[in-house]
Amino acid sequence: MKEFAEYISDGIVQCKIVRKDSGKIDIVAIYANKQSEAITGRPVEEILNKGMTEVYPVIVDSIFNWPQILSEAAMTSDHKIIEQYVTGIEKYVRFSIFGFKDDTFYLAMQDLTEQKQAKKLQLEKNREIKFLENELKSRANVDPLTKLYNFQFINECIKSSVTNYKEEGINFCLITIDIDDFKKINLLFGMQKADIMLQDVAKILSSNARKIDVVGRYGNDKFTIILNNVDLDIAKIMMERIKMEIENYSLNYESKLSICCSIVEYEGETIEQFIERSESLLKKAQSIGKGIILS
Structure with a gap:
């Protein structure tokens, strides 16, 4: 996988599941391609060999326990897709989770933020157009x-x-x-x-x-x-x-x-x-x- 990771547009991170003494789970990045920097907001060297909660401490208090969510998805499914806004990264991300073996798995990440914002803006415009249509109809009668x-x-x-x-x-x-x-x-x-x-x-x-x-x-x-x-x-x-x-x-x-x-x-x-x-x-x-x- 790693030999192809630099040639695709998705951010690719290989993660290792780490179980802490407290019983909580964290995930550590053991590999990341250059494209992942645009999504993670960090240079590759800043996320390698560090726990997700260490790189993004804000997620500790988030309603989404991302290390737990991603780890369980990897362990329970051959291929799982999760789309969600991620606090800390401040992006709406599509996670493709696959390749689980020996407590490691891959994350393919796509930034959908602009796409989601475009849909929201289109919805706003559609509602504005509908409002104007109704207003014009009202004025017509x-x-x-x-x-x-x-x-x-x-x-x-x-x-x-x-x-x-x-x-x-x-x-x-x-x-x-x-x-x-x-x-x-x-x-x-x-x-x-x-x-x-x-x-x-x-x-x-x-x-x-x-x-x-x-x-x-x-x-x-x-x-x-x-x-x-x-x-x-x-x-x-x-x-x-x-x-x-x-x-x-x-x-x-x-x-x-x-x-x-x-x-x-x-x-x-x-x-x-x-x-x-x-x-x-x-x-x-x-x-x-x-x-x-x-x-």
């Missing part, structure tokens, strides 16, 4: 101010509800809500307070929606709710409750906050016709006055 679903996602949900209606006969209603005098609110209180008001309205809508419903921001001061598996009468009751809660919301100015809204039940028309029916009914409600619900 959610309005950043109100945290409600955005216009694009609402349209996809309407399509899904239409499919459920056609395939399973599941009714659904679309509520479109517009805040009365929102431009005036912006002028009187400024954009920052107006944004807070939009966020509060969004919370009211979300708190009144069921898990199967979809709540979204449909425009600047316009919101929408898709009420799944309900008919028009139930939708009216739910909307009246929401309207009362919004009207009781305190904006700290002279008049109460009010909304106009339309409620339409899907009747099998095209999606474009359905949305247009909702928009037209909302405009009619606004033309009548403040706080009007039409269905």
Whole structure:
């Protein structure tokens, strides 16, 4: 083995098992090739004929009893591979243990530290990419101010509800809500307070929606709710409750906050016709006055 050891890239050390009077085992290097220096961190002459615990006293207090581990592996197996981070060497090493005879055996050592670090870095990058993908997906579906679903996602949900209606006969209603005098609110209180008001309205809508419903921001001061598996009468009751809660919301100015809204039940028309029916009914409600619900 020794005649070939200088021609291979692995660090090769021939070890002798030494049993101390205390009963503990140590291993002494009786041969080491030049390549072993890069892994052991010591010149060959500094490790020859010395016990492992003498060269690396830090391993005495390590949770890994390396002289014991390596010796038992040599004595109980023709060829054993152990991969582990080794304190003292401060490297992640692959030990190939073989050739046990007369209390001596060979260690072939490979430094896997960079390889393990590269895997860790790749894992970190993969997790970062996954996080960014999830973040982008979230931003693609959610309005950043109100945290409600955005216009694009609402349209996809309407399509899904239409499919459920056609395939399973599941009714659904679309509520479109517009805040009365929102431009005036912006002028009187400024954009920052107006944004807070939009966020509060969004919370009211979300708190009144069921898990199967979809709540979204449909425009600047316009919101929408898709009420799944309900008919028009139930939708009216739910909307009246929401309207009362919004009207009781305190904006700290002279008049109460009010909304106009339309409620339409899907009747099998095209999606474009359905949305247009909702928009037209909302405009009619606004033309009548403040706080009007039409269905």
